[in-house]
Amino acid sequence: MRRALFLSVLLTALVRAQESSLFGSKAAAPQEPAAGAVIGSSPAAAAPDDEDETSVVVSPFRAISRPEPKETRAFSLAKLNRPLAYETTRELQRLHSAYVQQHVLETGGASHVRAPGPLTTLEYVVQQDLGDGRFLVKANWLASSDGLLPAGTDAYAVLMPEKPKAAGDTGQAFVTNVGQVAVRFTPTFAPLVGRRLTLRREAFIECQAIPGNAAGMQQFMDLIRSGAELSVVTAEKFPCKTCGGLGFTREAQKGKLEDRRNPCTVCESGKVTVRIETKFTP
Numbered sequence: 425m426r427r428a429l430f431l432s433v434l435l436t437a438l439v440r441a442q443e444s445s446l447f448g449s450k451a452a453a454p455q456e457p458a459a460g461a462v463i464g465s466s467p468a469a470a471a472p473d474d475e476d477e478t479s480v481v482v483s484p485f486r487a488i489s490r491p492e493p494k495e496t497r498a499f500s501l502a503k504l505n506r507p508l509a510y511e512t513t514r515e516l517q518r519l520h521s522a523y524v525q526q527h528v529l530e531t532g533g534a535s536h537v538r539a540p541g542p543l544t545t546l547e548y549v550v551q552q553d554l555g556d557g558r559f560l561v562k563a564n565w566l567a568s569s570d571g572l573l574p575a576g577t578d579a580y581a582v583l584m585p586e587k588p589k590a591a592g593d594t595g596q597a598f599v600t601n602v603g604q605v606a607v608r609f610t611p612t613f614a615p616l617v618g619r620r621l622t623l624r625r626e627a628f629i630e631c632q633a634i635p636g637n638a639a640g641m642q643q644f645m646d647l648i649r650s651g652a653e654l655s656v657v658t659a660e661k662f663p664c665k666t667c668g669g670l671g672f673t674r675e676a677q678k679g680k681l682e683d684r685r686n687p688c689t690v691c692e693s694g695k696v697t698v699r700i701e702t703k704f705t706p
């Protein structure tokens with residue numbers, strides 16, 4: 425029921441979800457002793473590197489940053505395949521493919537929520553239970569299709585799996601990346617055993633993928649028709665206005681018949697990329 429809690433909180437605010445689950449309750453506590461507390465106490469008690477300190481502290485380190493969409497448009501299911509409408513079956517399929525890369529199933533599978541970060545699949549070996557449903561794993565994962573998360577190979581990461589794990593367990597999980605966290609802990613595994621240290625690592629939460637098949641598409645359309653406010657962000661390419669889509673501008677040269685071609689400074693090969701949020705309407 426931690427997962428149920430997580431996904432319902434995710435609906436309202438990601439930050440609250442992170443505080444209540446991934447980072448545990450300890451993240452809220454001050455991590456450095458106050459200046460007043462250091463004075464008069466022994467150096468051992470004041471030092472944050474105290475060897476016999478055993479608590480696990482997981483705190484946000486680097487949040488996911490997604491580029492904001494520049495434009496918004498509506499995709500109306502009622503106009504699907506009408507003459508001259510851009511709402512074609514093909515366009516709907518393209519947008520749905522992007523949609524399933526940005527959303528996950530809400531607990532129970534009936535509704536969709538926007539994933540807080542890139543989605544990928546993780547292959548892992550559990551190294552250590554960090555408590556509060558968080559596990560340090562050694563993992564491999566693929567780069568996310570949106571390009572925001574690079575691939576990882578044999579890398580330590582923090583995972584919140586759906587079900588509790590034990591050290592040595594292996595598995596594969598569909599996950600959303602929630603950025604990087606700083607984990608302060610005492611490893612119980614070789615070769616780091618017993619050394620109090622802080623690792624800054626990618627953090628992942630296991631979730632349920634929305635099926636990209638025909639049944640998934642039907643559920644998606646049913647949700648829109650029943651009033652769910654769903655949208656997808658895509659990077660669209662348009663012909664560049666500055667150079668007329670040529671990728672270069674012409675400049676007359678004295679005494680020469682041929683114009684000089686200067687590479688266009690606002691586009692790539694004649695195209696500009698604009699991030700657009702497409703809102704689906706019944």
Ligand SMILES: [Zn+2]
Pocket residue numbers: 664665666667668669670671672688689690691692694695
């Ligand atoms: Zn241009």
